[in-house]
Amino acid sequence: MTDAPPVRKTNGRLRIRLGLGVTIFGLIIYLLGAEPGLYGLDRSPVVGFVQIATFLVGLGIICLGGYISLVALWNGAQKSIASDIGLRLVSTGYVIAVACGMADIFGFGSNNYPTIPVFGIYQQIGVFVGEAVIAVGLLLLIPYRKLVPGIGEVHSS
Numbered sequence: 001m002t003d004a005p006p007v008r009k010t011n012g013r014l015r016i017r018l019g020l021g022v023t024i025f026g027l028i029i030y031l032l033g034a035e036p037g038l039y040g041l042d043r044s045p046v047v048g049f050v051q052i053a054t055f056l057v058g059l060g061i062i063c064l065g066g067y068i069s070l071v072a073l074w075n076g077a078q079k080s081i082a083s084d085i086g087l088r089l090v091s092t093g094y095v096i097a098v099a100c101g102m103a104d105i106f107g108f109g110s111n112n113y114p115t116i117p118v119f120g121i122y123q124q125i126g127v128f129v130g131e132a133v134i135a136v137g138l139l140l141l142i143p144y145r146k147l148v149p150g151i152g153e154v155h156s157s
Helices: 012-034 049-072 081-101 121-140
Strands: none
Touching: 012 049, 049 081, 049 121, 081 121
16 A cells, blocks of 8 residues: 555635636736737737737736646646646747747847838747647646546446
């Protein structure tokens, strides 16, 4: 018989609500950068530096809120290797999204310093790939528990 560490019950509901609140706040910031017309703030036909920075900050807040919520679902239980990989994928996806979104500003995009930075098609694809990696990471953070045989089974006779 192995000695399993005791499961420490924490206030999971409060942390889940906090994480969801942070996620919704991040979504509002993300939409402010991605579609400022929703708030009546669209002043330019192109997507510029401020918009890119705003939706990337919003994406970071969404990642943080999702992480807080999904870790609260574990409720003090030991996390699996998949959840550790999920956390690293969320972080890696965010780095991919920031690197691709800010490529012109960092100097390795197609529109370097003298020209105005533009959110081009390759940057859009890169940010989308980063968001997909974030989504996979968040899915891996969900605590999938195996059902214990014999509990809650309905026997048909």
